[in-house]
Amino acid sequence: MGDTAKTAKADKAPKKSWFEGLKSEFKKIIWPSKQDICKETVAVVIVSVMLGVIIAIIDFLVQFGIDFLVK
Numbered sequence: 001m002g003d004t005a006k007t008a009k010a011d012k013a014p015k016k017s018w019f020e021g022l023k024s025e026f027k028k029i030i031w032p033s034k035q036d037i038c039k040e041t042v043a044v045v046i047v048s049v050m051l052g053v054i055i056a057i058i059d060f061l062v063q064f065g066i067d068f069l070v071k
Helices: 002-011 018-028 034-070
Strands: none
Touching: none
């Protein structure tokens, strides 16, 4: 079984260097435009602020309920 593994490796095409492979993979990437990045950033900021407000309201209500029960 070990001999067949060695011959299978020898039959494969020679590999490029790691950096050449990395360079070819980077050429395949479709980079987003500046406008797309701006839109996505604005969306993330808006959702983050909204989520922060919702969490703050829930925290306030829970704290109010706990204070009401304790006093």
